[in-house]
Amino acid sequence: MINLLDLTYDELEAFVVEDLKQPRFRVDQLFQWLWQKGVRDFSDMTNMGKALREKMAGIATITWPGIAKVQESRDGTVKLLLRLHDGKLIETVLIPFKDRFSQCLSTQVGCAMGCKFCNTGLLGFERNLTMGEILGQVLVGRKFLLDKGVGGPDGPSPIRNLVYMGMGEPLLNLDNLLRSLETLPRENGLSISWRRSMVSTVGFPEQLRILGKTELALPAISLHAPTQELRAQIMPKAARVPLDELMQCLAEFPLRPRERITFEYLLLGGVNDSLNHADQLAKLVDKNRVKVNLIAYNATEGMPFSAPDRDQVEAFEKRLWHHGVTAFIRRSMGADIKAACGQLKADEQ
Structure with a gap:
């Protein structure tokens, strides 16, 4: 059926x-x-x-994902391990901000990209999610919050923003990604504006061009390295797309007034966090079209990376400012429950 x-x-x-x-x-x-x-x-x-x-x-x-496990952080972040109709497990994360939540959505069971710092990459790829499994995470997340008294049944949804930044590479499930983005803003449905949806991707030029033509969401590029060589070391499969090709594609990505493309940059201690790396990053990006989210890596058991020094993170941010690049250190949320996707599923398995 x-x-x-x-x-x-x-x-x-x-x-x-x-x-x-x-x-x-x-x-x-x-x-x-x-x-x-x-x-x-x-x-x-x-x-x-x-x-x-x-x-x-x-x-x-009418089949929703089922909640297999819940983890709640001291800071209000909630991680849900969800079981799909075939028993497969995915994760979604609810992140509090003032009186509303942002939700991080998965688009695949596992991931084929194999980035060296990512727990989901260690699990491998199993299958794509359907549109109902992607947006079903929003239904589950909204009901979870309403049951806890966050928001009311007749008021606005407690989930305000969506980021396709959970398990999987969204652009490798492009058809269902676009179907979900098309469904989100309808007023008699979830009613979440395209302005409040963002697609996190390592960057595939052909798929980015298709996303740009739809004008359904802006991309957040998981960059994490300012040079082709370093990216190939920590993101070997993503680096199959040359950085200059990716940057050219992003230079052509259609933006409305005041819109910018986000670059996600995970700072790994002693790997990509030097001031020289900041200089290279500033040279790489178009400061008039982008903003950079800096994320301090949280050391994870079994992973070959360490957290950067806090002073180094702040110095990296200031160096980007010096070059005229808009940059922010992203607030770390859910560290006590290992909120990065893949960890809860790995523990469960």
């Missing part, structure tokens, strides 16, 4: 009109039940007749 969460609005319309032989106004009703009201049982769709509800239940499902 088909999971209705895997259908875009247009596909849901075809299901209602062609398969159910129902009038088109039922499409908005059904879409609202699925995404805005978060209903999982057809019998709860009270503005639809009993015969129609029974017919839908006979040919379709």
